[in-house]
Amino acid sequence: MAANAAPITATDSLSQALKANIIPNQEYLLQGSVLDSAVEVLLHRLRGLCDNVDAGPETFDDQEVCFSLRDPNQQSTPLTLRVRKALDARDMPYQLRYIGQPDLGDKNRPTVVRSSLDIACSGMLIEFLNELGCRIEFEYSVKGYMFRKGRMKITVAKVFKISQSSMPPEPISQSYLVELSVLAPQGQDAIGEDMRAFADQLRPLVQLDKIDYKRLGHMSVT
Template sequence: MDPDLKIAAFNNIPNQEYALFGSVLEAHLETLLHRLKGLCGQLPGNAEPFQDHYLIYSTKSPNIIPPVHVRAVRSIMSTFMPWRFQYYGSEISEASRMVTQRQIIDACCSVRLPKFLEDGLGFNMDYEYILKGFTFAKGRVRISVGRMMKTAHEVNMQVEAAEALSGSYLVEVATVVFGGSATNEENPEKEILQVAELLKPIVDLKRLDVKR
């Protein structure tokens, strides 16, 4: 076996994200969670609480147009999990599209990721927040309901969620598939829309509109 082939085999990674976004007031959270529990069943991984710390970085040099934005994410609840590096490409903007489709690069990394982004690549941290909530999975579709919280730093580098930034919860319905529609027999767009339809009266999910 040629070692080059072995390396090449790992270059094909799902990288197209199809997503819809919405929000729900805290008062209606229970109704939404109840509906999701009913839809997604009792399998492990459903209604799983999560608390993720997001650090948003961008290139600060004025010569880099447009600036590159990336984010580093880590779970606060399970500290043995690796950090995740995330980069979103620009949205494929067609007015007729029903869901957001964009490239995503998601890579697990070792713990020194933030330091590497700052000192190794020359990125600057813009802001940080904690997303606290619940995730569900329905087939390949991942549904997360979470609330943005401010971060409170403690002495020993631990981060905790402080007060909430708003009274509503973010709802995200997304799936990540291989790029190049030729290999896609299934229709990720349809799957996302089906889930959105099932949640309709409680939350109205929309495509992310960058222009707004």
């Protein structure tokens, strides 16, 4: 009898999950930076504040490539997709990520909110994206430390420009990028307050803020 019942497909369970609003597809984000000279102090403080301190800070070394897919008939903003690969753990899958437009909201909203979808992929991903017509926009590597505090993720990482020759990668600036983020289902805005509180504990060492890189880009053009 049971065999006659329609099998539950992946699409079914996905739409069910969507309906129940349990998919963590919103990223709450705060960004900041710390100068190279002060990064040790920050790491020390984070080790005191965060959960995963027994084994020492977790390191990561990733390479990220940003692809864009544009619709030739439209002048709209091209779709961008990001592919991430761990350089220090080659057997880990590639990560394909879509990040939506950051929504800063008004002054009362504590963090940036943007939609975010992640999926693990095989190494065929790059070819697949090329076949789709995606082109590489830019790439960089990030190397640094990762901390956890409850649902919050804190990364302290150096961003490098990928050099074409065998030259060692060149850092973008004399600072480490600091990001505090949480992935949560839609409507869980309370987490933003927790993040604010945590960010306040890192002051004045690091100033974690809502930063709109789109507006910054405009500012530098004009």
